[in-house]
Amino acid sequence: MKKIIAVCIAVSCLWVGQSFASEMRIAYVDIKVSMENTKAYKQGVKRFEALQNKKRKQLDAKRKKLTDLDKELQMQSMAMTSEHLMEKQQELTRLKKEFDRDLQDATDELKREKRQLDQTMFGKFYNAVKTYGKQHKFDIILPRSAIIYGSEPYDITADITKILDKTK
DSSP: OHHHHHHHHHHHHHHHHHHHHHHOOEEEEOHHHHHHTSHHHHHHHHHHHHHHHHHHHHHHHHHHHHHHHHHHHHHHTTTSOHHHHHHHHHHHHHHHHHHHHHHHHHHHHHHHHHHHHHHHHHHHHHHHHHHHHHHTTOSEEEEGGGOSOOOGGGBOHHHHHHHHHHOO
């Protein structure tokens, strides 16, 4: 008798769960694709790449100066006085430290810029998904990365990208 009651309870729970799930509206969105296909993100990436190229050129100029001084030191070290040699070595050491600091500063600045771009876009993305979900009465909107399989009609990535392009 206990087994029959347990089976009836289990079947009724499954039936209630299925009817509840069939009424839920669920969608998914590919976060990366949605954000990266917006005009704002593409412009942000262009600004980031311009900054990256600027920093690279500055560092390349300093690196060339360093290597030139190092070559000069190696080629002429035998002909230099010990005082002059020591001065050049100190200058080389100073330039290496300066280069390392500049490299670290450039790396940190680029990381900050990229993080700022991503955070700004993700904030807009989050608001767009939230608004879209409320307007279209979705119960759940999941990231694409959390889904093994999702039918095409449930993919709202293009819709979210359009909304993001409209927001300032």
